[in-house]
Amino acid sequence: MHRLASRIITRVRPTARRSYTSLHHRAMPTPDDVIRSRIAERDRVLLFICDMQEKFAKAITGFDHVVHAQTVLIQGLHAMNDLNDLNDNELHQIYLTEQVPEKLGRTVEPLKDALNDFYKEGYQYNKKTRFSMIDEEFWKVFPDANKRVAVVTGIEAHVCVLQTVLDLLQSGCRVHVCVDAVSSIRPEDRAVALRRMESAGAYLATTESILFEMLGDADAEPFRAVSAAVRAKRPDTPALPSI
Secondary structure: OHHHHHHHHHHHHHHHHHHHHHHOOOOOOOHHHHHHHOOOOOOOEEEEEEOOEHHHOOOOOOHHHHHHHHHHHHHHHHHHHHOOOOOOOOOOEEEEEEEOHHHHOOEOHHHHHHHHHHOOOOOOOEEEOOOOOOOHHHHHHOOOHHHOEEEEEEEOHHHHHHHHHHHHHHOOOEEEEEEEEEEOOOHHHHHHHHHHHHHHOOEEEOHHHHHHHHHOOOOOOOHHHHHHHHOOOOOOOOOOOOO
């Protein structure tokens, strides 16, 4: 009996190893995959800003760096919108949420100021209790969202941001996550969430890489304004950990 069991185990082990390897194998991206991962000049971007509220400011790792990166993104998109032929903000738009604001406070002032510059008529803040930003109200505001490129930022990476990204991917959106504009209270939660979002199909990027990919050329008219936003002084507090 012992010899028979040994022969069975010997036969099974190689198969198990092959299965494990195949589960962790990543196919080389095709040219179509690369095209899908890029943000072209003609693409319309929808910037998501998730729950950047007053009560979180002292608890979130690198909170002020997240705010800075989001402000740079808003300013960069504003510069590009100012030089297009469409009506007010039809090219690139912003969707911002506040999680139970009566308990967790309102959006922090630097982002309010940047939004007021972007939307001259004022911004309609979106209150939510659901962790994901994606609900019926969102689709009423942006019925064409899955035809846009989603750029996702905010907190917390492993809860609201993660669930938002998964919902967007499930709806067929192309999703880019700004790693310098996403955080959590605990760095390990952020790190694991970023890995999970990437494995689900999101593209990890940085604020600067997204803006210059959108520009595509140093001769583009908004280049000076975008470059100035990117070069703005960063906060003096410790930066977000690398991934």
